[in-house]
Amino acid sequence: MNSIAFLKAAYIITWLVYLGYLARILLGMKKVAAERAELERTTARGTASATMKRSAS
Amino acid sequence: MKKIATSSILLTVALLGITSYLALAIAPTEATMGDVQRIFYYHVPSAWVAGVCFFINFLASVWYLIKRSPGSDAIAAASAEVGVIFCSVVLITGPIWARPVWGIWWTWDARLTTTLVLWLIYVSYLMLRRFAAGGQSQVMAAVLGIFGFVDVPIVYMSIRWFRTQHPSPVMGGGENSGLAPAMLHVFLFNLAAFTVLGLFFVWLRYKMELAQQQLESAHAQAALKGVA
Numbered sequence: 001m002n003s004i005a006f007l008k009a010a011y012i013i014t015w016l017v018y019l020g021y022l023a024r025i026l027l028g029m030k031k032v033a034a035e036r037a038e039l040e041r042t043t044a045r046g047t048a049s050a051t052m053k054r055s056a057s
Numbered sequence: 058m059k060k061i062a063t064s065s066i067l068l069t070v071a072l073l074g075i076t077s078y079l080a081l082a083i084a085p086t087e088a089t090m091g092d093v094q095r096i097f098y099y100h101v102p103s104a105w106v107a108g109v110c111f112f113i114n115f116l117a118s119v120w121y122l123i124k125r126s127p128g129s130d131a132i133a134a135a136s137a138e139v140g141v142i143f144c145s146v147v148l149i150t151g152p153i154w155a156r157p158v159w160g161i162w163w164t165w166d167a168r169l170t171t172t173l174v175l176w177l178i179y180v181s182y183l184m185l186r187r188f189a190a191g192g193q194s195q196v197m198a199a200v201l202g203i204f205g206f207v208d209v210p211i212v213y214m215s216i217r218w219f220r221t222q223h224p225s226p227v228m229g230g231g232e233n234s235g236l237a238p239a240m241l242h243v244f245l246f247n248l249a250a251f252t253v254l255g256l257f258f259v260w261l262r263y264k265m266e267l268a269q270q271q272l273e274s275a276h277a278q279a280a281l282k283g284v285a
Contacts, residue, residue, distance in 0.1 A: 002157075003090075003091055003092055003093035003157045004092055004093075006093050006096070006153050006154065006156060006157050007081075007092055007093050007095055007096060009153055010096045010099065010100075010149075010150045010153040010154065011077060011081070011096075011099065013146075013149055013150070013153070014073075014099050014103070014146050014149075014150060015073055015077075017142065017145060017146050017149070018069060018073060018142070018146075018254070019066075019069060019070075019073075021139075021142045021258065022065060022066065022069050022258070022261075025065075025258070025261050025262055025265055026061075026062045026065060026066075026261075028265050029058065029061070029261075029264065029265045029268065030058060030062075032265060032268045032269055032272055033058055033268070035272055036268070036271075036272050036275070039272070039275055039276060039279060042279070043275075043279050043282075046279075046282070046283075
């Protein structure tokens with residue numbers, strides 16, 4: 001293998017590691033935002049049903 | 058969210074693109090090693106950013122032990138993870154550079170060994186944060202972050218203290234050290250660009266860590282109310 005192949009390998013791997021890590025962070029942020037929205041929906045539903053139960057009694 | 062994602066990808070690709078162009082097309086070819094020496098323009102800035110990240114982790118860990126603020130814990134977690142990523146690049150590009158130049162992928166000299174130990178320390182730090190049970194994991198991680206940082210100056214000084222296969226310092230290494238001006242300009246630009254990239258990753262990861270912490274406390278509050 002000539003030295004250019006090593007050079008290319010080093011640069012390609014570095015690009016892959018940094019872009020892969022960025023993708024991991026962005027997907028993680030998306031997942032946390034989705035979970036947060038889901039929790040807020042659940043909380044709102046739970047609060048509404050508790051209020052209805054109280055007013056019915 | 059879409060805006061953050063698009064601008065993050067654009068910034069990362071732009072920084073990597075410009076640094077690659079400068080290193081591969083603008084920097085002159087080194088006389089002894091030839092083109093493979095261009096790995097230097099990614100290898101050294103990555104090592105620098107890893108050191109900066111571990112220093113941020115050290116400061117945030119000290120601050121967490123003093124104030125117990127969730128923000129400093131989030132900074133510590135973010136900087137350790139980004140530091141491990143940059144240190145991984147150092148440990149990957151180093152052997153790829155070593156093989157054509159030294160004829161071997163790896164040798165247990167002081168610089169390489171202390172760098173591997175550094176990487177292992179911060180991987181342990183991340184595993185401790187991820188898997189330790191109980192409320193003391195953040196305190197234990199902060200203590201590990203403080204003691205783990207001791208290895209950073211050892212890594213830096215190892216090529217000054219010991220005779221190593223790894224080359225002597227290129228900058229500030231005595232009379233015969235230094236870079237040709239054309240190489241130095243590219244190197245300094247890449248150093249600055251990688252620092253921006255690393256700090257940007259820390260900021261993004263910090264935002265994610267804070268959001269995760271807030272989600273966990275929201276879950277706990279909802280469970281207390283008996284909603285979720």
